[in-house]
Amino acid sequence: MKRNIDLAEISDGKFYTTNDLAKLGCNDCIGCSKCCENMGVSIILDPLDIHRLTIATGLTFEQLLIDKIELNIVDGVILPNIKMNQKNICPFLNEENRCSIHEHRPGFCRIFPLARIYENNDFRYILQIHECQKEQKTKLKIKNWICTDDINRNHSFINNWHYFLLSVSQKLSAESESSIKQITMFILNMFYLTPFRKDIDFYDIFNERLKNARSALDI
Numbered sequence: 594m595k596r597n598i599d600l601a602e603i604s605d606g607k608f609y610t611t612n613d614l615a616k617l618g619c620n621d622c623i624g625c626s627k628c629c630e631n632m633g634v635s636i637i638l639d640p641l642d643i644h645r646l647t648i649a650t651g652l653t654f655e656q657l658l659i660d661k662i663e664l665n666i667v668d669g670v671i672l673p674n675i676k677m678n679q680k681n682i683c684p685f686l687n688e689e690n691r692c693s694i695h696e697h698r699p700g701f702c703r704i705f706p707l708a709r710i711y712e713n714n715d716f717r718y719i720l721q722i723h724e725c726q727k728e729q730k731t732k733l734k735i736k737n738w739i740c741t742d743d744i745n746r747n748h749s750f751i752n753n754w755h756y757f758l759l760s761v762s763q764k765l766s767a768e769s770e771s772s773i774k775q776i777t778m779f780i781l782n783m784f785y786l787t788p789f790r791k792d793i794d795f796y797d798i799f800n801e802r803l804k805n806a807r808s809a810l811d812i
């Protein structure tokens with residue numbers, strides 16, 4: 594997502610990689626669920642997030658769209674995000690104020706309160722200082738905080754998806770209304786509506802689809 598932000602205002606001014614330590618430990622979030630509430634449309638979901646949500650819930654993408662996710666336009670592309678419920682709470686937050694799909698939670702939730710800053714065809718993390726107000730945080734290795742399988746392939750996937758969307762967004766700015774509709778539906782179909790098989794490595798299938806999509810869109 595393209596945003597103009599003042600890093601000095603929102604972060605501690607440092608850039609982090611997954612092997613760095615950052616003050617993230619918040620005692621297991623005990624007594625707090627602030628970042629699972631009032632999040633608007635900000636928890637945007639990538640294809641891996643949706644794949645994980647289908648595994649966690651046993652629901653299809655279409656079934657998730659009933660009341661757990663919604664579609665919005667982000668930089669010209671139709672993308673899903675977590676849909677806050679009527680009380681402005683994430684539908685996956687349980688009655689004990691814990692994430693009911695913790696093992697399968699989206700990337701946004703895994704990195705929070707970190708954010709990604711993209712440059713030079715890669716990204717690093719920043720620590721947002723106004724997002725999590727828990728006091729006396731402990732230092733943790735970022736890769737342990739994110740806690741995802743195969744952190745290096747995950748990094749490549751996130752990076753490739755970001756720069757693919759950037760290319761799409763640039764292409765769309767020069768297209769007619771009907772082409773924009775066609776292209777955005779093509780992406781939605783290829784990366785979200787068509788399920789990723791659970792018995793084949795996600796990243797392998799994603800990389801194949803990405804190659805095909807780049808070729809079909811000539812980007």
Ligand code: SF4
Binds near residue numbers: 627
């Ligand atoms: S705001 Fe901080 S302490 Fe509260 S739930 Fe989020 S990460 Fe945990």
Ligand code: SF4
Binds near residue numbers: 629694699
């Ligand atoms: S998916 Fe889990 S961690 Fe993420 S906002 Fe919802 S309840 Fe919170």
